[in-house]
Amino acid sequence: MKKTLRTVFVSFAFLATCLTLLSFNVLADSATGNFSISSAAPTIGDVTIWNQAGADAAITLSAGSTVTVTANVTVTDLNGGDDITSAAATLYHSTSTSDASDDENIHLTNSSCVLGATDGNTKVATCRFTMNYMALGGTWTANITATDSSALSVSNTDDNTVNDLAGLDVTDTTINFGGLALGANSSSAATMTVRSQGNVQIDARFSGNDFTCTSGTVPVGNVRYSLVTGTYDEMSSDLTTSPTTQTSFNLGVRGVATANGANSDNSEYWTITVPASGVAGTCTNTLTVAAIAG
Numbered sequence: 001m002k003k004t005l006r007t008v009f010v011s012f013a014f015l016a017t018c019l020t021l022l023s024f025n026v027l028a029d030s031a032t033g034n035f036s037i038s039s040a041a042p043t044i045g046d047v048t049i050w051n052q053a054g055a056d057a058a059i060t061l062s063a064g065s066t067v068t069v070t071a072n073v074t075v076t077d078l079n080g081g082d083d084i085t086s087a088a089a090t091l092y093h094s095t096s097t098s099d100a101s102d103d104e105n106i107h108l109t110n111s112s113c114v115l116g117a118t119d120g121n122t123k124v125a126t127c128r129f130t131m132n133y134m135a136l137g138g139t140w141t142a143n144i145t146a147t148d149s150s151a152l153s154v155s156n157t158d159d160n161t162v163n164d165l166a167g168l169d170v171t172d173t174t175i176n177f178g179g180l181a182l183g184a185n186s187s188s189a190a191t192m193t194v195r196s197q198g199n200v201q202i203d204a205r206f207s208g209n210d211f212t213c214t215s216g217t218v219p220v221g222n223v224r225y226s227l228v229t230g231t232y233d234e235m236s237s238d239l240t241t242s243p244t245t246q247t248s249f250n251l252g253v254r255g256v257a258t259a260n261g262a263n264s265d266n267s268e269y270w271t272i273t274v275p276a277s278g279v280a281g282t283c284t285n286t287l288t289v290a291a292i293a294g
Contacts, residue, residue, distance in 0.1 A: 039150035040078040047073045047158035049142050059140070059160055061133050063167030064197035071142035072126040073156060079148070081118035087125035089113055089144040093136050093162075098143040105136050105199075105255040113144065134254040136199050137164040167198035168251065168291040175270055175287060183276035185232035189269035194251060194289060196264040202251050203294035204268070205243040206287070214281020218274065223287075225270050232271040243290060250294055 050070040051059045061067055069091060077083045090098045093106035100107050113127035125146055140162050147153040171193040177186045194204060206225060211218035224235035227248060237246070246268075251257075254264040270287075 037079070039148065039152060041152040042075050042077040042084055042146055042148050042154045044144070044146055044154045044156045045074040047071055047142055047144050047156050049158050049160040059131065059162045061131065061135060061162065061165045061199060063165060064133055064169055066130050066132050069129045069131050070126065071144060071158065072124055073144050074122055074124050075146040075154070076122045077148050078121055081121050081123045083148045084115065084123045084146055085149050087113040087115060087127065087144060087146045089127035089142060091129045091140055091142050094139040103255070104132055104260050105134055105253070133165060133167060133197055134199050135162055137162050164200045164293060165198035166200055166202045166291040166293045167196070168202060168204065168289060169195045169197045170289050171195055177272050180272070180274045182274055182279070185273045186271045189229045189271050192268040192270060194266045194268055196251050196254050198291065199253055200293045201253060202291040203245050203247050203249040204251070205245045205290040205292055206239060207241060207243040208239045208287045209241060209285050211283040211285040213279045213283040216279035218279055218283055220285065223270060223272050225268055227266070227268060229269040232273055235271055245292060247294070
């Protein structure tokens with residue numbers, strides 16, 4: 001009888017254990033932890049404007065050409081530097097604003113600045129601009145805006161100075177007076193086209209030397225010039241070896257005196273008289289034109 005009871009008890013204990021294990025397997029489950037991290041707005045350091053002379057040096061333009069102006073800045077994002085996704089910048093004159101339209105005289109845009117490699121929570125944004133010779137002198141501001149993956153953005157600025165530039169180009173390689181007889185004046189004026197190559201209104205300084213002929217010379221003073229076409233006798237300015245300023249030249253800046261993209265030109269007219277004797281053949285000299293801020 002005792003043996004039978006012990007057997008029943010063991011069987012009951014085994015059955016209870018199985019039921020307990022079975023109940024545990026049925027009731028156990030799992031859940032996934034979930035939360036989101038708020039995006040931190042980026043912050044931005046000091047903007048620095050560079051040119052060929054170095055950081056924050058005044059910008060000197062190139063007559064008839066372009067220079068590269070660079071602005072850069074370090075951007076920080078506490079969500080990590082990889083969260084900084086883009087940067088854009090404007091460079092504008094004191095007479096313009098950051099959100100104005102581009103204008104060759106006063107406003108430039110770089111919509112895709114270069115982002116450097118991630119360094120912890122930071123990236124360096126580098127923004128380059130091509131500044132043309134007609135960009136007005138004075139104070140220019142670089143405004144850099146950096147944006148993260150959540151479209152949060154931050155901006156900062158730096159100022160620099162663009163120097164005045166008086167420049168011109170004579171587009172005609174030869175001023176041709178044609179064929180002339182001894183003792184004759186040129187029957188019509190030859191035209192010289194002078195083009196603005198700077199960012200200020202200019203006057204012109206004219207000078208030259210004697211014509212050297214196959215035989216003999218023609219004095220430099222036998223040449224006359226004027227802003228108005230006419231005959232030799234109607235022109236009163238004699239060419240000299242010393243530079244002489246024509247104060248009425250008043251050649252304006254491209255994009256200011258003209259529409260954007262249209263060259264600013266003046267025409268200067270030239271005549272000559274030939275000596276009655278002592279010269280023959282082909283005669284040549286050099287006419288020099290220099291720009292001076294007017």
